[in-house]
Amino acid sequence: GLPDRVTIYEVGPRDGLQNEKTVVPLDVKAAFVRRLVAAGLPVVEATSFVHPRWVPQLADAAELVEELAEGPTFPHPVLVPNERGLHRALEAGCAHVAVFASATETFAARNLNSTVADQMTMFAPVVRRALDAGADVRAYVSMCFGDPWEGPVDPDAVVRVGCELLELGATQLSLGDTIGVGTAGQVGDLVRRFGAAGVGADRLALHFHDTYGQALTNVHAALQAGVTTFDASAGGLGGCPYARSATGNLATEDLVWFLTGLGIGHGVDLDALVATSTWMAERLGKTPASAVVRALGGA
Numbered sequence: 001g002l003p004d005r006v007t008i009y010e011v012g013p014r015d016g017l018q019n020e021k022t023v024v025p026l027d028v029k030a031a032f033v034r035r036l037v038a039a040g041l042p043v044v045e046a047t048s049f050v051h052p053r054w055v056p057q058l059a060d061a062a063e064l065v066e067e068l069a070e071g072p073t074f075p076h077p078v079l080v081p082n083e084r085g086l087h088r089a090l091e092a093g094c095a096h097v098a099v100f101a102s103a104t105e106t107f108a109a110r111n112l113n114s115t116v117a118d119q120m121t122m123f124a125p126v127v128r129r130a131l132d133a134g135a136d137v138r139a140y141v142s143m144c145f146g147d148p149w150e151g152p153v154d155p156d157a158v159v160r161v162g163c164e165l166l167e168l169g170a171t172q173l174s175l176g177d178t179i180g181v182g183t184a185g186q187v188g189d190l191v192r193r194f195g196a197a198g199v200g201a202d203r204l205a206l207h208f209h210d211t212y213g214q215a216l217t218n219v220h221a222a223l224q225a226g227v228t229t230f231d232a233s234a235g236g237l238g239g240c241p242y243a244r245s246a247t248g249n250l251a252t253e254d255l256v257w258f259l260t261g262l263g264i265g266h267g268v269d270l271d272a273l274v275a276t277s278t279w280m281a282e283r284l285g286k287t288p289a290s291a292v293v294r295a296l297g298g299a
């Protein structure tokens with residue numbers, strides 16, 4: 001059967017805004033995060049401590065964290081690729097970090113200037129130091145189903161990379177369909193392969209981009225396989241500047257509509273979320289990608 005409740009892991013301020021042509025002003029980013037929290041999203045990935053030349057859109061990560069901080073530790077997760085990024089994040093008071101690995105060589109080179117093997121050497125001290133500092137560590141695996149340069153991806157390669165990240169000490173694994181080509185059968189199969197390797201569905205999250213319109217069916221397949229954490233982006237913003245053909249993430253509103261229909265709890269106020277995405281789309285000068293936002297938001 002399906003679960004009673006799922007956790008939505010909102011990535012709009014990070015995956016969404018990293019892919020915009022314009023740099024969004026700090027006060028708009030801060031308002032976006034605050035409004036998402038106010039709409040009931042339990043986790044809002046706020047920004048990335050990556051190299052500012054690689055992702056200029058998020059170069060103000062430290063300032064954003066400072067602007068949003070309300071106590072000694074920052075409640076929202078942030079991306080960190082390496083020790084330099086972790087150092088910056090810990091200095092800023094972050095207590096939830098995420099490393100991001102690639103299942104394929106081409107994307108490891110393009111996104112991290114690394115290799116599938118060397119990225120683990122880069123992440124090992126990051127995970128160890130983060131755990132020592134009392135932070136928890138999510139680990140992403142990108143290109144879990146297909147890669148724009150290499151084509152279909154071997155699921156066993158994904159399981160290998162994922163298990164290595166968990167062995168380093170990562171607390172949760174988010175499996176990314178970075179370019180949105182995966183289909184439901186592959187999703188169920190991948191979750192079962194992790195199960196066979198000793199990784200229960202409770203340690204997995206699924207991260208769908210919606211390029212081929214398969215994201216919600218893929219969520220359904222993952223739910224049936226026991227997964228209860230899903231990444232999504234308000235309004236369907238998102239993409240990766242280093243992955244050709246990556247488009248927006250599964251829209252949080254589409255996910256919320258779908259879960260509500262199934263009677264699965266999520267804790268999100270859909271009207272507040274639609275208002276937030278409509279407001280953000282206006283700031284970006286765009287029509288919201290999400291069909292639910294367009295239907296409810298009067299856009």
Ligand code: HMG
Pocket residue numbers: 015018048049050051052054055081082084085086088100111112113140141142143175176177178207209239240241242
């Ligand atoms: P590199 O050029 O190989 O870096 O980039 P390096 O280690 O050779 O260092 C070069 C210089 O950069 C040094 O400074 C470092 O200190 C500095 P110098 O000595 O020359 O003055 N540096 C940094 N400065 C600030 N913050 C840092 C940092 N690191 C080094 N963190 C690197 C390697 C990993 C840094 C680079 O490739 C990078 O930043 N990549 C990030 C790309 C990115 O953010 N992509 C998008 C996120 S992933 C994604 O979207 C997928 C996901 O959504 C899941 C899915 O959809 O599949 C998560």
Ligand code: MG
Pocket residue numbers: 015176178207209238239240249
């Ligand atoms: Mg992504």
